[in-house]
Amino acid sequence: MNTRIIMSASALVMAALGLIASFLPQEVLQYLGTDPTGMAPVLVQILGALYLGFAILNWMAKGVLIGGIYARPLAMGNMLHFFAGAMALLKGLQAGQQNSIIWALALVYGLMAVLFGLIAFRHPLAAKVAGQ
Structure with missing residues (x-):
């Protein structure tokens, strides 16, 4: 099984989700039908940071056995x-x-x-x- 492809694909998926959550938290909350006030946008941005961290971890480890x-x-x-x-x-x-x-x-x-x-x-x- 070619883990390089799987690691790269997972990194790209998580990077896309992380960028969306980090830079468009109000829009994400509105799309999901939630009021984008209070701490909700901050929590979505923290979720975006988590996704971006996991994405870079997978991207940098794509060549590892x-x-x-x-x-x-x-x-x-x-x-x-x-x-x-x-x-x-x-x-x-x-x-x-x-x-x-x-x-x-x-x-x-x-x-x-x-x-x-x-x-x-x-x-x-x-x-x-x-x-x-």
Whole structure:
């Protein structure tokens, strides 16, 4: 499995979400149907900072050998983030938040959770040996 592509893709997704949340917090809250007053915009900006931090972590680690015991904390952190995010998005969809952006995010998060799960629990060289 080519972890460079997966790490790059996750970094780009998180960077996009981080930039949107950091620079357009009022617009994000309005789109979600929430009043953009008080501490809500600040919390969205902090969420954006979190996404940007995770994005740069993944971007800078895209060339590292990942899988099995190699860079396990990185793989597990990504897997947990994407799995928990996918479950939260699916719960929101089940509660009636039928929105095409939410559906798209749920699909991306679900796919990334599966990919990072495979990365975390497979030996990185097993794919090369099986492919020969």
